[in-house]
Amino acid sequence: MTKTIDGKAVAKKVNDATQVAVSELVAQGIQPGIVVIIVGEDPASKIYVRNKNRKAEKLGMHSVVRQLPDTTTQAELLAIIEAYNADDSIHGILVQSPLPKQINEPLVTMAIDPHKDVDGFHPAYVGKLVTNYPGHYPVAxxxxxxxxxxxxxxxxxxxxxxxxxxxxxxxxxxxxxxxxxxxxxxxxxxxxxxxxxxxxxxxxxxxxxxxxxxxxxxxxxxxxxxxxxxxxxxxxxxxxxxxxxxxxxxxxxxxxxxxxxxxxPMTIATLMQTTVELAKWSDKRE
CATH class of the missing domain: 3.40.50.720 (NAD(P)-binding Rossmann-like Domain)
Structure with missing residues (x-):
């Protein structure tokens, strides 16, 4: 007999643990923060980003959604990313895919401060994952x-x-x-x-x-x-x-x-989990 995996139930367990971790960090004066940058009007992306934002706020995190028009240039997007790289209230930066054709996605990935790469897409992290390197780093x-x-x-x-x-x-x-x-x-x-x-x-x-x-x-x-x-x-x-x-x-x-x-549900729960981990690791960078 086939058993259905309840992703919502597992996600709730992860979120419950994340909420406790957020409370502990807030008590230490650190509120985990995430920004999701969305370029354009893709309906599926907008729904997904909205769900991420709601979950982050529910867990007590600082959450920012930066909506940009589909005419945004590469230079404009990179400048916005650089500003969030320097923003101490933000521990995780995510640029939502898909991106308009004028945006070079690999350049965007490389522009994100690796210590804030909540997706774990930076080549350094991919290399660590493939080599099963020990230590703390984000994974997709x-x-x-x-x-x-x-x-x-x-x-x-x-x-x-x-x-x-x-x-x-x-x-x-x-x-x-x-x-x-x-x-x-x-x-x-x-x-x-x-x-x-x-x-x-x-x-x-x-x-x-x-x-x-x-x-x-x-x-x-x-x-x-x-x-x-x-x-x-x-x-x-x-x-x-x-x-x-x-x-x-x-x-x-x-x-x-x-x-x-x-x-x-597990993808969003894990995203929240990783954001909190980045906040924890922010004072213990490798």
Whole structure:
């Protein structure tokens, strides 16, 4: 029988711990602060940013949303980032994707003070993640949140075969690195993978992050596998669905995340967790 992973419940546990940590820092005169910069009017991004802001405020954090027009230039955005780099009330800086075509995203990533890189996208942090370097540093929030869910549900990646479908720097690549560091045997699959569905069926742990609605069905899942659906897609009726056909996966997967209510809440909870950690580490920089 397939068991549904309750991302909301796990996120609540993370948020409860974060709220305690915020209170402890505030008592020491430090209020964790985050700024989310959004460029343009992408509807999905605006909803996501609104949810982040509400959660941060609810947890007692200093939260800023900086809305910029889609005509914002590269130089203007970099100047705004530099101002937040110098703002001691801000511990985490996040620039929401997607960005308009005139903005060079890698340059934006490099412009953020690494000590405030709440997404963990700076090449120095990516290198530390891949090499499993010890110490304190941020890691991409969605993959980190997924690892938290796996632990909460007693899924130990060690010795298991894991397949990550998707190779983005936001999810796929850091997810593969975290699973490798946890001693799984990892395959990264993508649009050029031959016989993708057969590869998917080898997985004890299957993470799907492609943005293609219902790419994976129950026929593509190994019986008893843990299936993590990162997709946030819309079907022909406008309904929010995942990259995995949830209904056909029922009775095949051992554990599965729903869409919505699975990975999404954990991403925001982990973002808040990381912001508080950056505030804690701000006086103990490596």
């Amino acid at each position: 929030n969605t993959p980190r949140g997924i690892m938290t869910m796996l632990k909460e549900y007693g899924v130990d990646p060690a010795g298991k075969t894991a397949v990550v479908i998707g190779r983005s720097t936001i999810v796929g690549k850091p997810m593969a690195a975290l699973l490798t560091n946890a001693n799984a045997t990892v395959t990264i699959a993508h649009s050029r993978t031959k016989d993708l569905k057969a590869v998917a069926k080898t997985a004890d742990i299957l993470v799907v992050a492609t943005g293609i609605a219902h790419l994976i069905t129950g026929d593509d899942i190994k019986p008893g596998a843990t299936v993590i659906d990162v997709g946030m897609d819309r079907d022909e009726h406008g309904k929010l669905v995942g990259d995995v056909d949830f209904e056909s996966a029922q009775g095949v997967a051992g554990l599965i995340t729903p869409v919505p209510g699975g990975v999404g």
